Amino acid sequence: MEAISILFWPTIAVLLSVAIYTFLWKDNMVYKIAEHIFMGVSVGYSIAYSYHKILVPKLWVPVKRFLSQGNYILAIYFILGGLIGLLYISRFTDKTSWLSRYPIAITVGFYAGFRIVPVWMTMVSKQLNATIKDPTGSPLLNGKLFEAFFNNPTWGNFINAINGPLIVVGVLLVLIYFFFSFSNDNFVVKISRKPALVILMLGFGGAFGYTFMARISLFIGRMNFIFSEWPELIKSTLGG
Amino acid sequence: MKKIIFIFIIITILISPIFSEKTENNEFDEFDPKARVKIIDKPQDEGTHVYVEFKPLNKPDEVKYYLLEVYNKKADSEELVSSFKIENKGKSLRFSSTLEDSTYSPWPKSRTALIKAYSSNKKGEKLNQFVSKTMKTNYSWFNINKLSAFLGVVIFLILVYIFIKKARTGTKFFIRKIPGLDAVDSAVGRATEMGKPIYYVPGIGTTSQIATLASLNILAPITRKVAKFSTPLKVPNRDPVVMSIAQDVVQEAYMAEGRPDLFDSNDVFFLTRQQFAFAGSVSGLFKREKPGAVFLLGKFYAESLIFAETANDVGAIQIAGTDSVSQIPFFIAACDYTLIGEELFAASGYLSRDPLIVGTTKAQDYLKALLIILLFIGIILNIFDIDIITDYILQR
Amino acid sequence: MADKNENKQKDKWYVKIMSIKKPYVYLGMFLVVIIPFLANLQIKTYETELVGQVYNKIEKIHEYNINHPDKKKGVLIGFDYGPSTTPECDPIAYSVFRHLFLRDIPIVVWAPYGPYLELADSRLNRIAKEYKANYGKDYAFMGLAYPATAYMVSTSSDLRPVFNTDYYGNDVYDLKILDRFNNYDNFGLVVSISGTAMPEYWLRYANSLYDQEVSVGTTAVNAAKFYPYANSGQFTGMIAGLKGAAEYEQKVTRLEKEIVGKDVKSYLRNLYTEANREKFNKEYFNPNFNEGAIRTAMLRRHQAGRGMSSQFGAHIYVIILIIIGNIGYFFKRKAEKDRTKRRRGV
């Protein structure tokens, strides 16, 4: 009896995993059941998660703390937030569904404004800065590397010297390629179209090939669970 | 519209003069038994971060251990914020601590830091106090480290104002061809011929990600195209808020095309919040309903290839677009058409040809041209070791 | 007429190999991964130069420690990865810890974020148990170092005041190991094992500010970002992804056999006897090995290696698939060109 209680849940996990893999051969009944189980469990988890990890710690606890601290303005502010959140329920009937536009407008507006500065700093400013100098401060168009190459012209030195300028030219080409308001007959855009595509395709191919191994290791991890951890568990519980 | 931009520019001018905050000038003070203590208020913060430099001057055998304490000195109380036990190795040490207090107050307020240092023993008891130094920290009204973002937004607003004024006078703007978006009509047409539904997945992001909002902006013109052929349009969602926005957008678009009867709230439905449960369910729906055209536009993470491959397996035309740089290679490989990076954000203007939206895209182009020029200047200056561009305009 | 031509076209050999049905492609992939896995195939991975740099640096520290027993050098480990990147980072962490314990080089470990702490504690003690390392003398885990850059700067002078206590609550001044190993001068090397961009901070704050040698263990996805620094020598070598982990495992297993003897299993079995069991403080690990624990410990020694044989199979399989697909495509195009030439009666 005790062995069953140990083996019950891991076996469920293995059966569900195998059910998912049958989808690769053909969509079938077993996969549909596993898919709907996962949908139900994940939505059920979201319900429990919303209550225990959002509503209680982020609404109920702070409101109680503010009231105990006598900070009534903040307590009311948070209760108001909860009420605005409740406006989503207005969507149940078409007549009142326009009320849900208030929480939508607030969240969309706030995060639209809130995202601008961090996105600009990390994606625009930092990347342009990194095209001028690399994190340790030495410039990408590095004269010293070229001197080193001219002193003893080995293949390695050539590559080191050429990499920096290639990156700068590559970034410029990709930036020009994505201009929207200049038609193809604009001289700069026309000559930069083909080389930009070369850089893009080499980059995408590299990124694709590189993550291949990471995806395979995911599958190996599952095989490890099904074909080594599970039999191991059976051996140790039944084998005694 | 003009009013709003004017107000915004005036406010920015209003803010800028206040940001010249004064830096506290305090050098080392000597204390007996001889240690140097210096407090530095971290600039560009809200007045809570403080650096403390401590350099013991006695020889290790005279005083072996010190205890350094940092207090947040309030009107009536002294709240200990951090304490450091130091073994005297003749080296100067630098610590940082924050004068946080437990109460939440939205109003900016400056704090006073109180530093006490004692000579102490191995167990860390306070033998005799020989330092007591205070310093008032102040908060700054403008964070210089984010000047680049501020300048970028201001210049962009000026450009938007110019182009919208031009758009109002009716000048037509040119937008280069985006192959992925020209294929929308043929994809919708093909799905109608085959009598198959059309699926539109607005990504798995929430409303706090701009790519999801861009995808919802594209959903409007695409729904109007679908309404002409009255083919069923299904929109599975991962986030309830995105679902409710999508329902409003689809309903509004059908009404704009004069076909309110086509809207069925079950067609824009919520599946689950879990990333892979959503991917598994949607790929199951693809296999069962065999859609003719599939749109994958918005924020995608590692599971993007699950949508793309199953959609390809049922022979659907796929138009994908995402701003997640790591997922673009998979869409390029698996889908028929891919909107790369910023093409996703320009798509809504391209499809709806609304002069105001196209105007902002042109403003964005000119800002990029400006940044490219700035990049050149930065590189040339950098060769002469002048770093004003990388220090003040394109900060790390 | 058209469809007869159509299915005549279909059964042409080159069209068949160009469009193999997906389920068969997937079945092939399944077999190619599972067969080497079940056969527990061990292929020797080729040892690259970047991984060699990390190994040789630690060996050099060992030689230095032998020649200068009183001025020993230690290693500071930045445990910068969390639960989501364990498949790739765990094998790297295990083999680096194993190498350091085998060469009894003192280890100080810290972690930059909350969710990493429990992982670091379990990984460190799991390997310390296999080498009878005792806490406070051979190794120490300082716990949370947040914000990491502040701690990287303080380690240039003394890291003890900023920590005050280690992860388990001991006072920093009671740990013997920290009396000597509390700043960069006594750390021969910093190893940052990370799934994030943390190594870039080590590069900026430890390497370029205090020219402390830094090695990196990273996931394959992030390795692309660190290649330029590893090639230009700013990083002292890099262990990238499963492949790097498999190489390092191979080196350390070889070293372990030299030091501990061929039969590692029996070494583990009689590591803890009744006599010396009391000597170890139970709080860090329980000093005994049952059969199951020994089996998992042995499996852990080539966790990445075991995956490599399946990886190798999968990669070769895809490469062959791509080649076949292109051959089919090439002949299809040639056949089409001939047919259009024939139809034009050329």
Next chain:
Amino acid sequence: MNFWKRRLPLALTVIYGLMGFILQIVPAFKGFLDIQNMWMPIIFGFSIIIGVASLTKYHATKIRREPEERLFSIVTFASLILMAVVGLIGMPQQAGFFKSFYQNLFNYVYVPLQATIFSLLAFYITSAAYRAFKVSEWISTLLLISGFIVMLGRVAFGPFMIFGELSEWIMAVPTVAAMRGLMIGIGLGIMATAIKIILGIERSYLGGE
């Protein structure tokens, strides 16, 4: 009525957009920013209700229209109610039947299913590579060449090591240049779209015109 339905929500977007932007630029308001960061998630908290409502309506009509699909809807709701009840009771508990039941459901149903669907990518990436890497026009040939070299470079040994160095170069120069160029474009696109929304130029998220 139009004021309540359209003009006020638009005004709220502009006000909160400005607030979000200013809180990032002015450090002095950090106190207010901390409060706002605690306040915003509350609004999301209740949205799961309309999610579950939509799911129930979707399955209810499915049961009526397609009787043979009835089994799957029942499976979905059974597991939904089971996990919700067990989670609501078990999640905060330290120990007890519901806690262990919740942990079992999480560790042996939720996590393995998530990991298994994630691992499907190993198959999908193979079929994608098999289909996409074709020497047709020069663009996809380039994709093939760099993908091929980097894949080979990952398992290369001995004489094949040339692929290893080549893949290092591909990852160090073209990939970095392509990704960096794209990110700058995307950063500008995000800023433009965010400002379009705040200034009310793009209003479709509030239900079109």
